[in-house]
Amino acid sequence: MTATIVPSSQAPAAAAVPAVAGPPLAPAPAPLCFVVDEESSIRHFLSLVLHGAGIDTMEFAEGAAMRAAIAQHTPDLVFHNVSLDAADAIESMVALGASNYRGAVQLMSARGAAVLEHVKAVGLQHKLTMLPVLKKPFETEAILTITRELKLGMAPPASHRVALAEAIAGNWIEFWFQPKINLRRKQLAGAELVVRARHPQHGIVLESALLPGAADADLLALARRAIDAALKAAADFAALGLHLKLAVNIPLGALAKLEVADVIKAYAPARSWPGLVVDVPEDQVLADLSLAGELARRLAESNVGLAVDDFGRGYSALARLGELPFAELKLDRSFVAECGTDKVNAPLCKTVIDLAHNFGRAAVATGVDKAADAVALVSMGCDFGQGFLLGQPMPEERFLSLLRQRAATQGRSLGATDGKPD
Numbered sequence: 001m002t003a004t005i006v007p008s009s010q011a012p013a014a015a016a017v018p019a020v021a022g023p024p025l026a027p028a029p030a031p032l033c034f035v036v037d038e039e040s041s042i043r044h045f046l047s048l049v050l051h052g053a054g055i056d057t058m059e060f061a062e063g064a065a066m067r068a069a070i071a072q073h074t075p076d077l078v079f080h081n082v083s084l085d086a087a088d089a090i091e092s093m094v095a096l097g098a099s100n101y102r103g104a105v106q107l108m109s110a111r112g113a114a115v116l117e118h119v120k121a122v123g124l125q126h127k128l129t130m131l132p133v134l135k136k137p138f139e140t141e142a143i144l145t146i147t148r149e150l151k152l153g154m155a156p157p158a159s160h161r162v163a164l165a166e167a168i169a170g171n172w173i174e175f176w177f178q179p180k181i182n183l184r185r186k187q188l189a190g191a192e193l194v195v196r197a198r199h200p201q202h203g204i205v206l207e208s209a210l211l212p213g214a215a216d217a218d219l220l221a222l223a224r225r226a227i228d229a230a231l232k233a234a235a236d237f238a239a240l241g242l243h244l245k246l247a248v249n250i251p252l253g254a255l256a257k258l259e260v261a262d263v264i265k266a267y268a269p270a271r272s273w274p275g276l277v278v279d280v281p282e283d284q285v286l287a288d289l290s291l292a293g294e295l296a297r298r299l300a301e302s303n304v305g306l307a308v309d310d311f312g313r314g315y316s317a318l319a320r321l322g323e324l325p326f327a328e329l330k331l332d333r334s335f336v337a338e339c340g341t342d343k344v345n346a347p348l349c350k351t352v353i354d355l356a357h358n359f360g361r362a363a364v365a366t367g368v369d370k371a372a373d374a375v376a377l378v379s380m381g382c383d384f385g386q387g388f389l390l391g392q393p394m395p396e397e398r399f400l401s402l403l404r405q406r407a408a409t410q411g412r413s414l415g416a417t418d419g420k421p422d
Helices: 040-052 063-069 087-098 113-125 140-149 164-169 216-239 252-257 260-267 282-287 289-300 315-319 345-358 371-380 396-410
Strands: 032-036 056-060 077-081 104-109 173-182 187-199 203-205 245-249 276-281 304-311 328-331 362-365
Touching: 032 040, 032 063, 040 056, 040 140, 040 396, 056 063, 056 396, 063 077, 063 087, 077 087, 087 104, 087 113, 104 113, 164 216, 173 216, 173 396, 187 216, 216 245, 216 252, 216 260, 216 276, 216 396, 252 276, 252 282, 252 289, 260 289, 276 282, 282 289, 282 304, 289 304, 315 345, 328 345, 345 362, 345 371
Parallel strands: 032 056, 032 077, 077 104, 187 245, 245 276, 276 304, 304 328, 328 362
Antiparallel strands: 173 187, 187 203
């Protein structure tokens, strides 16, 4: 399987500068990358990775279209496939040299190294900056390494610890979007909102440095913001003709105190609204199974499904139930890791997937980091996947940029599924 992917995307740290009168400066334009490959899945894979890293892309199915675009656009980086007939890639190297292109060129191919090196030599003859050739198949980390070495895109996150209460008071909270992929169709099926804090001095702070030790009142305030953000984003996406089912993470205790139905009514989602998923950790669900089940049934009336997150160890408790009120079982990343090769993790994943399907529910794999694991999950019948291989969180504007690009190249559907298992 050729995976559709996205990387970890982080925003640059904001430098402390003195206040200056006058209008705010416009943000610097994002770097641009050309992606040339006859396989649409490879183009989409690279675009997701690069958009998540803060880099815009233009996709081309063949070199001729890219060569025509050179007159109007100047990319910072070119990913160019070398197909069975290397003549197209060679012609592109000649054209880039003739245009005095000063960015970098990354050749990629499943072909032998000799052919790749020959095309690279042509590029060098035309004074192009040729990166070491990239053999297919490759994974997200290889792409991120290239962008980091070229210093393109967004900076890594801050390691600074920030209290959630301080982030809320400072209005630093924002939500990023992690793609959720239909594994069998290899299409976007939804997205999960993950919390970030944009600290004025330290830059982007991850949830791992934000949530530990947070007070219940602050977690409740964050939960309200998450639902508001999800409903607003759903409306923005619908305006593009894309009806994505979004997910938010909320502790069971906070969820019990939220009047979710009232919030949804206030937003009055359109009839085509695909609904919302609320992820609750497995240990909290099992600690109060009756409350979790009651909330799941109540939320379902508002087109909100409750998903059991980090699931796996509580298999026996849910297997004994006469019905499963939860919309999804989200496999814990520790079981997903190496499930393509590990003789212990593979049967565990298959067991959980079968449990979900026996109750007519969806199975979601989290922490999908390797192509071999994605292939194994498809063979097991897993419905959806999230993870480093399939798409790391990115700011809303980056995610919207990606969706608009899909709208322009693929039509109104944007290549998305309806968010339901096949």
